[in-house]
């Protein structure tokens with residue numbers, strides 16, 4: 298029986314049998330009910346309750362020679378099926394390869410107003426400012442990180458952004474960077490008499506770019522009535538439309554962020570930070586574009602996705618959210634870079650599956666088939682009734698809430 302045809306408990310047992318979960322981790326996944334109210338109260342303000350989302354796994358995600366089972370947190374039906382489908386296609390030609398040139402965070406101290414003479418003074422003190430920043434968070438220096446460099450960008454005639462670029466090692470680094478930035482800002486105000494408007498990290502993490510590339514044999518893309526070459530050409534054309542039309546680009550990127558956000562959330566990372574960075578990067582040359590592109594090389598359809606992924610392997614809420622550590626263990630990643638690589642690979646596969654569906658049967662066939670369960674539940678079906686209503690919904694001429702409600706009523710009337 299396929300993994301996705303098994304029951305929840307059978308899936309956990311399969312992962313144990315495969316050696317992907319220890320007995321202790323399996324016990325956690327079986328009984329996990331999320332955050333306690335007490336833990337939730339420690340995390341946010343004015344806490345009332347907790348809010349749960351489903352978590353599943355994409356299987357067979359092949360990245361840089363390793364095969365990963367990837368936890369994904371999402372409320373949207375068909376996202377995990379699509380991630381699995383994309384990963385399966387990409388695995389046919391060796392999986393996804395990733396490159397990470399650098400992993401650092403950027404923060405800004407905005408100097409405004411500043412004269413050219415004042416700027417020259419500040420620039421002359423760059424080494425001192427780097428020392429100030431490192432002294433504000435010495436433990437990151439002890440861990441092998443710290444200030445990488447400082448650069449200056451003139452934003453308008455009286456405004457300069459002093460950009461602090463910091464190697465944050467295994468953390469996302471937002472809090473540590475903000476401490477460093479505020480220390481630099483204080484010295485600039487006190488010793489250089491410069492007006493500092495504000496200091497804060499930037500989520501446009503261009504120093505944490507990850508590129509995922511992968512290929513699929515064109516022949517494997519064939520579907521009833523369409524040759525592999527026709528489907529591959531359709532995917533290339535769809536990817537081109539996302540380069541020339543922001544209306545399409547936004548949807549193209551939403552599709553790949555379906556996978557990226559789901560893994561970011563499962564890992565306990567800050568998904569708003571990843572979303573904002575990705576969307577800013579999509580508009581980096583002044584026009585908003587698709588983050589991934591596809592082209593044909595010989596017998597292969599080749600895809601590439603680049604985006605900023607400043608995720609942490611430690612810090613933030615990763616220790617506090619109960620599922621984050623078991624999820625990282627199940628994913629089989631042991632560093633922030635490895636996590637970023639897996640996330641990028643899921644994004645590329647997610648995009649491939651969505652484009653494949655769009656240029657073949659259309660999105661509704663696969664998506665709505667999987668939406669049937671959630672429609673049945675929305676109509677009020679109990680867990681026992683959901684599969685019965687969902688099965689009938691898939692045969693019905695229209696798959697909508699009214700039909701689901703009518704089918705449920707029929708079922709209850711026997």
Ligand SMILES: CC(C)(COP(=O)([O-])OP(=O)([O-])OC[C@H]1O[C@@H](n2cnc3c(N)ncnc32)[C@H](O)[C@@H]1OP(=O)([O-])[O-])[C@@H](O)C(=O)NCCC(=O)NCCSC(=O)C[C@@](C)(O)CC(=O)[O-]
Nearest residue numbers: 301375376378379381382385548549552650651654663664
């Ligand atoms: C839904 C599929 C995968 C069906 O895909 P399919 O080819 O019709 O069905 P299949 O039964 O032949 O399955 C193919 C593979 O999909 C996976 N798969 C299949 N079913 C399951 C399942 N239940 N649970 C887990 N994995 C599943 C699995 O890997 C399976 O291979 P197998 O293991 O059977 O050898 C396909 O139609 C698809 O990928 N569709 C895209 C769905 C999608 O992107 N959903 C997101 C919501 S729409 C959206 O938000 C974004 C969008 C689409 O607008 C983005 C854009 O426009 O670019």
Ligand SMILES: NC(=O)C1=CN([C@@H]2O[C@H](COP(=O)(O)OP(=O)(O)OC[C@H]3O[C@@H](n4cnc5c(N)ncnc54)[C@H](OP(=O)(O)O)[C@@H]3O)[C@@H](O)[C@H]2O)C=CC1
Nearest residue numbers: 436437466467468469470471472473567570611612613614
């Ligand atoms: N704009 C944004 O995106 C903003 C985001 N945030 C939030 O900031 C949080 C992330 O900030 P971050 O600074 O990463 O989190 P933390 O404040 O939790 O700092 C990271 C922690 O990890 C510890 N650590 C242990 N091992 C390592 C290692 N190998 N490398 C690096 N650190 C290690 C550090 O220890 P030590 O102290 O000894 O160095 C530090 O305590 C997220 O919750 C995010 O939501 C906050 C402000 C703005």
